[in-house]
Amino acid sequence: MSNILQDxxxxxxEVLxxxxxxIYHLIYKLNIQDRDGEFYQTGLIALWESYQKYYGRPTFSKITYITIRSRxxxxIRKKSRQIEHETVSEFLQDQGSYQDSIEHFDPYFWQMVREALSEKQWIYVQKRIVEGKAIxxxxxxEGTTIDAVKGWGKEVKRKLRPILEPYVTS
Structure with missing residues (x-):
């Protein structure tokens, strides 16, 4: 058994x-900055798995290329999702730490918005737009239905469109 493993x-x-x-070519071609060697290691693992499954076949090199590239x-996609998630999480945490009230950013603007909306619509603006909460x-x-909250949102958009138009066009 150990002789087989050694062979x-x-x-x-030799394959390595x-x-x-x-592996290096694909890392370069995909424009990957591999400071920690994580991508190289992933390439090695893909090479090993390809070797175990397909070595000796005439298409081994093509299969290996595709396997390494896919991994x-x-x-890359996994790292992008992690970075995106961390960035959004950090942003939301940062927002919550110093934003007790949104009115201090532009009191006149928020007063104008608040006056145009009903109490429920203002709750929608605070919780959905400012705090980023799910419907x-x-x-x-608020002890209501999802459809009711969606209705608040539609009314907010309808009422704020003329108010926000000068801010968008300027």
Whole structure:
């Protein structure tokens, strides 16, 4: 059993010597900054898995190229989602830490908006637009239905469109 493992390891070392440049090429081609070596490691794992499944087939190099490329793209997407999630989370946390009241940004503007809206519509603006809460959460907090909250939102848009027009065109 250990002889088989040693032979397999020795064969993989030869494959690695032969295909390592493919990993570097794909990292370069995909314009990846691999400071921590995480993408290289992902490429090595993909090479190993491809070696275990497809080594000896005439299409091994094509399959390996596709496998490594796919894994690297998957990792890029995963990193992008993590960064996007962290950025949004940090933004929301930062907003909550110093934003007790939105009126201090432009008191005249917020007074004008507040006067144009009913109490429920103002709640919609505060909770949905400023705080970024989900419609379902607002409905739960206010003891009403999701459709009612959506209705508040439609009325807010209808009422604020003429008020906000000078801000958009300027």
């Amino acid at each position: 397999q390891t020795r064969d993989f070392c 010597n032969q295909y390592e440049n493919m 690297l793209i998957d990792l 379902k959460d607002i409905a739960d907090e």
